[in-house]
Amino acid sequence: MLIYLLHLAALVAAADACAYGAFDATATFVGCPADIKPQVLYCIVDSRCKLLKTYNASALSLSASLDPATPARYQLTVSYPIQRVADEPGVKIDFQLRFENASIQQIDDLSAVNNLKTLYIYNNNKAALDIAHTKLPTSLHELTLCGTQLQALPDAARLTGLTYLNVFNNNITRLEHLDLRNVTTFSAGLNQISTFVNVSLGGGLAYFDLTNNRITEFVVDPATYDALRQTKTLSLDAIDVSSTCKSPNKVLPLNNHANVCVTPDSMLASATENSTALGGAAVAGIVVGAVVLLGLSLALLVQWRRRLASSSKESALDKTERTDSEHIVFNLDSLALLRLDHQSLEATKFVAEGAYGQVWLGTYEGTPVALKRLLPGAASQSAIASFVDEILLASKLESRYIVQLIGASWRIPAELQMVLEWMDGGDLRSVLEATDNTSFPWLEKVQLMLSVAEGLVYLHSMFVIHRDLKSRNVLVDTAKGAKLTDFGVSKEMTTETMTVGVGTYRWMAPEVLQENHYTTSADVYSFGILLSELCTHHIPYTDMHTERGNPLVDTAIINRVIQGTLQPTFGESSPAWVVGLANDCIALNADDRPNAIQVAHRIRQKTRE
Structure with missing residues (x-):
């Protein structure tokens, strides 16, 4: 002892x-x-x-x-x-x-x-x-x-x-008194921010994300307001500062759904004073x-x-x-059979930018193509490896309902780009935002639904789960119809990959949100959420509010979806059979959902009526 x-x-x-x-x-x-x-x-x-x-x-x-x-x-x-x-x-x-x-x-x-x-x-x-x-x-x-x-x-x-x-x-609940004029990329999404005051931003700002917060106070000076207005990528939820913006400040719009409070003079001096206000x-x-x-x-x-x-x-x-x-060369060697002559490619117009990459309109030997690239400066070892995996997976897929891979091109590994067929109508999200039920009738929507469902049937037959099905990842073309795209998070079904939750929260199945084992039924759930977009033309759950009238943030949506107490809106004018199909697809229990073949069959039956 x-x-x-x-x-x-x-x-x-x-x-x-x-x-x-x-x-x-x-x-x-x-x-x-x-x-x-x-x-x-x-x-x-x-x-x-x-x-x-x-x-x-x-x-x-x-x-x-x-x-x-x-x-x-x-x-x-x-x-x-x-x-x-x-x-x-x-x-x-x-x-x-x-x-x-x-x-x-x-x-x-x-x-x-x-x-x-x-x-x-x-x-x-x-x-x-x-x-x-x-x-x-x-x-x-x-x-x-x-x-x-x-x-x-x-x-x-x-x-x-x-x-x-x-x-x-x-x-984070507050962002205030910050001098970030040198920042080109700013991301503070999915926090609990209610106050954004006296944050100085500069003209070099290229990316700004403040989504999924609870902002009630947003006060900036004219220089920062101009920087936000001019930034290439501005991601904001609805913001209403009418109750917190006091004279002589003015309420001004940043985009279609976000208004901010702008001071008449620069706030930079007060930001500096606050950040350095220490005793001797x-x-x-x-x-x-x-x-x-x-x-x-x-x-x-x-x-x-x-x-x-x-x-x-x-x-x-x-x-x-x-x-x-050597590691990069080894990775790119696997793309040798897909390699295109980069001198035959020409990027002609910037189209879009996301969290990880850019899309450009270009030409390959005179034919319009889409060029997908990593973000400038983001070509790390892991990013290139993931991009290579995406290209290799796309090379295995051949279906009229999947955007076709043409090849890959690079001069050096950091400049790797994925060459895809061009879809002239853009993504479905943009189409829905620009139309209503009159200009985009259900006769056309049903054909689009069938194309998406057939795309899932094909993917699942290849033992591939899309894992990020949403309107942004459905492309449309005036001649070719609708096709699925963006397989950056798609994986072939293995024990390892089927327990990793990825994708966008509002379209995710409950089992994915809980990071549990999941199957192809997760894609069927996302398809049901996609149907709500077709019905309302809005992002899912944007019409949902708290008891105090504030929009639901993603964290609240996630919790309620997991508990099975929240479902998206479908609208009273939507066809009953579409709403019924959607409700079956978003069943809380994955085993209660139809599979992709059954979904496609039900839609096809309606097209014959």
């Missing part, structure tokens, strides 16, 4: 002596064991400072930047369920730091590092990120904190250099602390440089770059 108690006491003492005792796994360079520190860039240690994992120079890989204007940089990817980021890696070049499979609860002071350009944390394994101790470096250009349960942004004064900010899917003592403390930390960091950096021979570092980087290039 005495021995056990002594052993327990020793363990407790060891834990107390460890600077990282509060967490099971901490990422640190300072805490790396002294004997290996000259050879490593980063360490993972446990609560007793026991080494769990190391990352050396060979872990650096060349990766494209998220900002199209920024060149590729070396990236360190930390794939481990760490809980704390105590300090930055011992990397001496400009780099990107990416955390995968993490459960980060705390990020400490990283302000001393001046070569960290990108910090990326996505889907934080449901762990809540506390930024109370966080100080980001002012050198940071790109920040992604998605799915971290974040409630507020880090210190606003340290975000002024950002060109890319993505805080999608968090618990606080400023002095910060300066002293920064000097001390910078001194420590420089000392560590000098020590690392002396001990780590530059020749071995260059050799490791050369080896990594060769491996990286």
